[in-house]
Amino acid sequence: MKKRSPFAVFFLPIITLGIYGIVWLVKTKEEMKSKGADIPTAWLLIVPIANIVWYVKYAKGVEKVTNGKTTTVAAFLLLLCLSTIGAAIIQSKFNEVG
Numbered sequence: 001m002k003k004r005s006p007f008a009v010f011f012l013p014i015i016t017l018g019i020y021g022i023v024w025l026v027k028t029k030e031e032m033k034s035k036g037a038d039i040p041t042a043w044l045l046i047v048p049i050a051n052i053v054w055y056v057k058y059a060k061g062v063e064k065v066t067n068g069k070t071t072t073v074a075a076f077l078l079l080l081c082l083s084t085i086g087a088a089i090i091q092s093k094f095n096e097v098g
Contacts, residue, residue, distance in 0.1 A: 001028070001032075001094040001095070002031060003094075003095045004094075006088040006091045006092045013083075013087070014084060022042075024087060025045070025058070028090075029042055029061070031065075032061040032064070032065050033061075037060070055076055055079055056072070058079070059073070059076035059079065062075035065094070066096075069093060070093045075090060
């Protein structure tokens, strides 16, 4: 996983009105897929209800890549409830794994 600043992952979506948040999700999705995670296309993010399923698959990928340090439920709730703060926390976990 590429090391990124958690502060940038927190602040850039605010500055870019959410665009960087989507870019971060897509980039990290591709990195996780290269490590064996099964995450569908990011186009599902714009489809109602399907985006929730996508976030669950993404959270499963986070658990796989972090070797269980961040569970599926924790990653899903971080992204769903805390948005950019959750993304920054997940990025810090990615940075630990390398």
